[in-house]
Amino acid sequence: MIKKLLLASVLALATSATAHAACDISSGRVSVVGNEFPAIQTVGKGAMACAGDGVEVKTNLTADHQKINLAGMQGNPAEYTSAIIANSSIVALMNEDVIRPLDDLVAKYGGSLKKNQLITINGKVMAVAFMANAQHLVYRADVLEKIGVEPPKTYEDMLAAAKMIREKGILQNPVGGAYKAGWNLAQEFNNMFLGYGGSHFKDGSAMPNVNSEAGVKALNMMKALSEYMNPDFLTHDSNATNAEYRAGNVALMNMWGSRAATMTDADGVPQEVIDGFKIAGPMTVGGGSTAASTLWWDGWTVAKNISDADAEATFKAMMNGIDPAMLKDAEVAKQAVWLIDGYEPTAAATGVFAAAQMNTIPYPMLPYMGLMHTALGAELADFMQGKESAEQALADVEAAYTAAAKENGYL
Amino acid sequence: MKHKTFFWFFLPTGLAMLVFIAAPIVSVVMQSMFLPIEAVLVETENCGPFGCKTETTIDQEATAKLREANPLGRFAGLEVYFDRGHLATSEVAEAWNTSESWGAFFAELRDLPFYRAIAFTLTYTFVCTPLLIALGFAIAVAVNSLHRHLKGLVIFFSLLPMIVTPLVGSLILFWMIDSRGILGNFISFLANDPDLSLKASTPLMWTSLIVYGIWSSAPFAFVVFYAGLQTVPQDTLESAQIDGATRWQQIRYVTIPHIMPLVTFVALIQLMDNFRVFEPIVGFNAEAHATSLSWIIFNDLGGETRQLGAAATTSVLTILGVAILLSPVLVRTWRDFRGRT
Numbered sequence: 001m002i003k004k005l006l007l008a009s010v011l012a013l014a015t016s017a018t019a020h021a022a023c024d025i026s027s028g029r030v031s032v033v034g035n036e037f038p039a040i041q042t043v044g045k046g047a048m049a050c051a052g053d054g055v056e057v058k059t060n061l062t063a064d065h066q067k068i069n070l071a072g073m074q075g076n077p078a079e080y081t082s083a084i085i086a087n088s089s090i091v092a093l094m095n096e097d098v099i100r101p102l103d104d105l106v107a108k109y110g111g112s113l114k115k116n117q118l119i120t121i122n123g124k125v126m127a128v129a130f131m132a133n134a135q136h137l138v139y140r141a142d143v144l145e146k147i148g149v150e151p152p153k154t155y156e157d158m159l160a161a162a163k164m165i166r167e168k169g170i171l172q173n174p175v176g177g178a179y180k181a182g183w184n185l186a187q188e189f190n191n192m193f194l195g196y197g198g199s200h201f202k203d204g205s206a207m208p209n210v211n212s213e214a215g216v217k218a219l220n221m222m223k224a225l226s227e228y229m230n231p232d233f234l235t236h237d238s239n240a241t242n243a244e245y246r247a248g249n250v251a252l253m254n255m256w257g258s259r260a261a262t263m264t265d266a267d268g269v270p271q272e273v274i275d276g277f278k279i280a281g282p283m284t285v286g287g288g289s290t291a292a293s294t295l296w297w298d299g300w301t302v303a304k305n306i307s308d309a310d311a312e313a314t315f316k317a318m319m320n321g322i323d324p325a326m327l328k329d330a331e332v333a334k335q336a337v338w339l340i341d342g343y344e345p346t347a348a349a350t351g352v353f354a355a356a357q358m359n360t361i362p363y364p365m366l367p368y369m370g371l372m373h374t375a376l377g378a379e380l381a382d383f384m385q386g387k388e389s390a391e392q393a394l395a396d397v398e399a400a401y402t403a404a405a406k407e408n409g410y411l
Numbered sequence: 412m413k414h415k416t417f418f419w420f421f422l423p424t425g426l427a428m429l430v431f432i433a434a435p436i437v438s439v440v441m442q443s444m445f446l447p448i449e450a451v452l453v454e455t456e457n458c459g460p461f462g463c464k465t466e467t468t469i470d471q472e473a474t475a476k477l478r479e480a481n482p483l484g485r486f487a488g489l490e491v492y493f494d495r496g497h498l499a500t501s502e503v504a505e506a507w508n509t510s511e512s513w514g515a516f517f518a519e520l521r522d523l524p525f526y527r528a529i530a531f532t533l534t535y536t537f538v539c540t541p542l543l544i545a546l547g548f549a550i551a552v553a554v555n556s557l558h559r560h561l562k563g564l565v566i567f568f569s570l571l572p573m574i575v576t577p578l579v580g581s582l583i584l585f586w587m588i589d590s591r592g593i594l595g596n597f598i599s600f601l602a603n604d605p606d607l608s609l610k611a612s613t614p615l616m617w618t619s620l621i622v623y624g625i626w627s628s629a630p631f632a633f634v635v636f637y638a639g640l641q642t643v644p645q646d647t648l649e650s651a652q653i654d655g656a657t658r659w660q661q662i663r664y665v666t667i668p669h670i671m672p673l674v675t676f677v678a679l680i681q682l683m684d685n686f687r688v689f690e691p692i693v694g695f696n697a698e699a700h701a702t703s704l705s706w707i708i709f710n711d712l713g714g715e716t717r718q719l720g721a722a723a724t725t726s727v728l729t730i731l732g733v734a735i736l737l738s739p740v741l742v743r744t745w746r747d748f749r750g751r752t
Contacts, residue, residue: 092717094469116460119459120456120458121455204467206452206467232608295461339460362459362464365457365468366466366467367450367468369715370714371716373714374714381699385613388522392522400495400496403494404496408450409448409485410450
């Protein structure tokens with residue numbers, strides 16, 4: 001018995017020693033900026049574990065990360081040595097040329113990375129992805145059972161189910177969605193627009209192409225869904241929508257995979273909401289076969305304007321943040337669809353996996369997509385409030401985008 | 412004061428003003444006239460977890476060379492000032508030519524971001540400012556007539572809205588007026604309409620923002636007026652009382668004329684502050700219903716792609732707006748100054 005205990009503690013010591021040795025940083029400065037959802041918190045903690053003698057590690061994980069990461073990387077030396085970004089936000093960093101190619105560091109220290117984790121742009125590795133993400137359906141199985149329908153596979157089915165739930169008096173506003181004017185509303189439009197087969201730009205150019213049949217259909221579907229949402233929907237971001245779900249006010253919702261896993265983990269969630277919580281794949285719309293959703297990856301970058309020593313320290317610390325060993329913790333494993341070696345999909349991952357299998361389109365990584373997203377976010381709210389027609393709203397989007405694209409030298 | 416003494420006396424302030432006020436304004440004006448150089452785009456093969464795809468990206472080397480040749484960027488002059496995101500001159504001209512009534516013309520204007528923001532900003536400024544002055548004065552008069560033991564406590568509570576950080580104050584109110592919040596529920600009970608939501612209706616949202624604006628700024632007016640009330644000449648008040656003036660008449664004919672210069676001062680400061688309304692719009696998540704020039708700047712800088720030129724232009728327009736707003740008072744001050752010498 002004692003021998004076993006001794007053996008166990010020796011093993012434990014050995015693993016912790018290797019974990020520490022895995023960082024293997026003698027000196028340097030590491031400063032990470034990124035979003036704040038659970039999986040990124042885990043990665044940040046892993047990087048923080050490398051702090052020690054002569055090694056300074058700081059993290060700044062906030063929902064406002066994209067407002068500060070570019071400015072924080074433009075100085076020389078840059079304040080942030082690494083930014084955790086997604087396929088949308090890497091573009092802004094690429095456009096301003098503030099992140100460095102990682103090929104040499106990957107060759108030296110990136111042995112445990114899989115090939116599909118390497119984000120290569122024009123043959124150069126610019127980021128290391130660690131998780132995949134997508135928006136997909138989450139629903140209350142108990143509520144759907146009461147009205148006797150299957151989980152919806154299309155947005156048309158979702159509308160029909162919402163109508164039944166309201167008519168039976170189970171819930172007044174059964175549909176949830178992050179429709180907050182701005183980034184969120186624009187993202188919901190992107191999903192629906194791609195689902196109807198739209199494409200944001202005229203082939204291979206920066207000319208806008210949203211004022212089309214697909215655009216009008218997408219807006220009309222969003223309007224129809226909003227009739228079944230809390231009337232305050234234009235002020236609800238992902239956090240507010242999740243709160244509505246947790247309170248038991250919502251039965252059908254399009255939600256991020258990265259938030260679905262921990263959806264019912266908060267304090268005070270009613271038991272029937274916890275028991276009824278189910279995850280399904282993204283829905284299609286208008287008889288199309290492409291999911292009305294987008295695929296995302298989240299990954300980290302290393303700043304250009306820092307010394308090679310700091311870059312090396314940052315790379316090693318971030319590698320420790322995505323160390324495959326952390327997946328042994330079941331809580332960590334379910335936080336995301338990890339792209340890390342040794343990841344076994346959990347039940348929480350079904351939505352994102354379904355999205356990948358349905359050939360969902362990845363969020364476009366184009367230099368001018370950010371301007372389009374901003375224009376959509378600013379101009380669609382009028383339509384959602386019934387103040388103007390879909391055609392007028394989309395014409396406004398194109399006009400706002402064109403002005404911004406001209407200012408920024410894309411048109 | 413001798414000119415030399417004045418010079419040395421003013422030098423530190425002057426230097427600070429030059430560095431912290433004049434230089435940033437010059438920099439913002441420069442940024443509004445220069446735009447990023449045109450991007451050199453290339454088609455590249457990009458790979459990631461979801462496979463490879465040919466996509467458009469920026470040719471960094473070629474763009475860096477262009478940037479080196481023109482470190483300030485591409486000179487655009489006043490181009491940005493007149494584009495759709497700002498003064499939108501051609502859009503306004505078109506709306507003028509095509510719309511048949513004033514209503515249609517204003518509807519077209521409201522569709523343009525700058526004019527939509529100006530419409531709310533001016534309404535907010537000109538409704539909030541007089542009301543908060545009136546409320547601040549009323550509180551000051553009320554507190555002034557309290558028993559001296561109560562005064563300290565009441566003054567502290569009256570100042571609370573100003574002590575609370577604007578963003579936090581607006582968030583508290585935002586949660587209270589939520590359709591599930593205490594005020595939101597109460598209002599929908601009063602209106603006997605369960606679907607009524609302050610956040611879903613533009614007029615109600617504007618009202619909430621204005622109420623917040625008055626609530627948060629009234630303490631400032633109160634403090635200034637309360638100080639002023641301490642200097643009201645007691646002799647005049649007493650003689651008014653002997654003449655049989657009612658309480659209202661004393662306020663109207665003695666107190667108000669005495670503190671009129673303070674009213675001008677509060678009005679000036681509040682016009683400037685309210686014209687730059689920003690925190691409540693963010694705190695109330697009100698961007699779907701109301702925007703302001705400051706909010707546009709925030710939005711331009713906070714997107715996936717930062718729009719520095721657009722934000723700088725809106726900043727310059729804000730400075731011009733404040734200058735126009737304050738010009739009547741400034742002109743009067745100048746005339747007084749001229750008259751005196």
